[in-house]
Amino acid sequence: MLTMWKRQHPVLSLCKSVELRHRSTDFQNTTRPADQTDIKPFQEIPGPGGIYKWPIIGPLLLFGSSGDGAQKVFDRLFDLYGPIFKVQLFETHVVLSNPKDFETVFRNEGKSPSRPNISIINAFSKRQGLKEPMINLQGEEWYSLRNAANKYLLKADSALHYLSTQNEIADDFVKVLTQQGTMDNDLLFRYTTESISVVVFNKRLGLLASNVSQEMLDIFTATRNVGELIAEAESGKSVMHSYFRNRTYRDFEDSYLKIRKRASQDYYIAKAEVEKREKEGTFQSDGRNLLLSLIKEKSLTDDEANNILSSMYIGGADSTSKSLELLLFNLAVNPDKQELLRKEIISLIGSDGPLTASALAQMSYLKACVKESFRVKFPMFAGRNRALPNDCVLSGYKVPAGTNILMMNPRALKLEYADQQAFTPERWLRSNQDRKSDAASNLIISPFGHGPRSCLGQRLAMQEMYIATVKVLQKLHLDLDPESKNTEFAYKLFLEPVKPLRFIVTKLK
Numbered sequence: 001m002l003t004m005w006k007r008q009h010p011v012l013s014l015c016k017s018v019e020l021r022h023r024s025t026d027f028q029n030t031t032r033p034a035d036q037t038d039i040k041p042f043q044e045i046p047g048p049g050g051i052y053k054w055p056i057i058g059p060l061l062l063f064g065s066s067g068d069g070a071q072k073v074f075d076r077l078f079d080l081y082g083p084i085f086k087v088q089l090f091e092t093h094v095v096l097s098n099p100k101d102f103e104t105v106f107r108n109e110g111k112s113p114s115r116p117n118i119s120i121i122n123a124f125s126k127r128q129g130l131k132e133p134m135i136n137l138q139g140e141e142w143y144s145l146r147n148a149a150n151k152y153l154l155k156a157d158s159a160l161h162y163l164s165t166q167n168e169i170a171d172d173f174v175k176v177l178t179q180q181g182t183m184d185n186d187l188l189f190r191y192t193t194e195s196i197s198v199v200v201f202n203k204r205l206g207l208l209a210s211n212v213s214q215e216m217l218d219i220f221t222a223t224r225n226v227g228e229l230i231a232e233a234e235s236g237k238s239v240m241h242s243y244f245r246n247r248t249y250r251d252f253e254d255s256y257l258k259i260r261k262r263a264s265q266d267y268y269i270a271k272a273e274v275e276k277r278e279k280e281g282t283f284q285s286d287g288r289n290l291l292l293s294l295i296k297e298k299s300l301t302d303d304e305a306n307n308i309l310s311s312m313y314i315g316g317a318d319s320t321s322k323s324l325e326l327l328l329f330n331l332a333v334n335p336d337k338q339e340l341l342r343k344e345i346i347s348l349i350g351s352d353g354p355l356t357a358s359a360l361a362q363m364s365y366l367k368a369c370v371k372e373s374f375r376v377k378f379p380m381f382a383g384r385n386r387a388l389p390n391d392c393v394l395s396g397y398k399v400p401a402g403t404n405i406l407m408m409n410p411r412a413l414k415l416e417y418a419d420q421q422a423f424t425p426e427r428w429l430r431s432n433q434d435r436k437s438d439a440a441s442n443l444i445i446s447p448f449g450h451g452p453r454s455c456l457g458q459r460l461a462m463q464e465m466y467i468a469t470v471k472v473l474q475k476l477h478l479d480l481d482p483e484s485k486n487t488e489f490a491y492k493l494f495l496e497p498v499k500p501l502r503f504i505v506t507k508l509k
Helices: 010-014 057-063 070-081 099-107 119-128 139-153 159-180 185-200 214-234 247-280 290-296 302-332 335-349 357-362 364-376 409-416 439-445 458-475
Strands: 084-089 091-096 385-387 392-394 397-399 404-407 476-480 489-491 495-497 503-507
Touching: 057 070, 057 084, 070 084, 070 091, 070 409, 070 489, 091 099, 099 392, 099 404, 099 409, 099 439, 119 214, 119 247, 139 290, 139 302, 159 185, 159 357, 159 458, 159 476, 159 503, 185 214, 185 290, 185 302, 185 458, 214 247, 214 302, 247 290, 247 302, 290 302, 302 335, 302 364, 302 458, 302 476, 302 495, 335 357, 335 364, 335 458, 335 476, 364 439, 364 458, 409 439, 458 476
Parallel strands: 091 404
Antiparallel strands: 084 091, 385 404, 392 397, 476 503, 489 495
């Protein structure tokens, strides 16, 4: 969840296409071993030249002259230059679309991978005199926090501790949905925020209740604002927030402070309760409750534990709601696949039962639907941005250590699958002899990344998506308002509908 906040350079707000005036060059879609003698130097990697290499001016000209988004501009560059090219985004970036190159990058990223930070959070931390949150940390600072959190969040059963409570949340979500008869992203965001709150705060916020308290509405609004303002800052609609307190920064600061205050308040309340029970000899923990585990983690200070929890809360609610919306859209426009999934659900838990760990383990079609949704509509503008600690060879070119490398999963998926827009979950079933299971193909499907810096909350995010989908299809038929069926999608930080989606639900007969 956290690492699903990808940095888009500010100039990409101006992402409009231009007719590029460069000669197309053909390249093999392969990655050559480092010991071959035909390795080409970094300087020969193709890309826009001349004025397009000038700092600031180059990116503005390249991305700023007419009406397309950044994704289409990058697609044109790939069409011209092949699977690897250089482009100036203030700093030089090497942009990749070959899955084999992705594999090379992840194999060589080291134990503490370097990635760009989120500029508006960086500005907030400096102005408030606070330590950067985990998502913005690098090197040993990042590694020490991440290593402490890994013990609790990367276990195979780490999310299952919350399955019972999240079943209750999903039941409440379906009740609201049934009463309303319609669903939009606001309701999905309430669901994902409520779900992550039981992990971070160890309690529910009550966002799906009929009467939500004003305090909780304020927290919910602040949570939504933080996600939107990060997207505004990182997509370039705001550029000056790093230099002075502009409107975007002021709104972000106000919302972020509210969330930090709430997280800190609940953390210290929980810590006081733990200390009280320890003195009484009544404290028990199986090590699977994240909040209690971080309170007891001796390698972390209170500020560091809070750092991890706050980052998970902010990153998890926004990214998961958008991925869930894309999944439900794909099921709504493919009613035959929706019905196949419903049959699997009913066969395992009936029309009224909870989603159990054993049932979830058997829901192969559910998991195939989620994976296929990632393939058809990859949730993020790009996959991962890395700067490797050592030189490497990508598509036959030597790339020096420290070079910014951007992996474009949406482009890789277009090239890897001829039927890119066909929603076919069956391709991922073990019974399908033609399914792709090689490491490179799997790298381009997952929005959570790979290796040491993969998304810390990915198990929780997937579980939230599984439960919501199961509970909705268990009770309801999912459709779309006619005006939403042919909607277009565009990338900001995440893939979003150009116009808000409106789902229609009806009770099953």
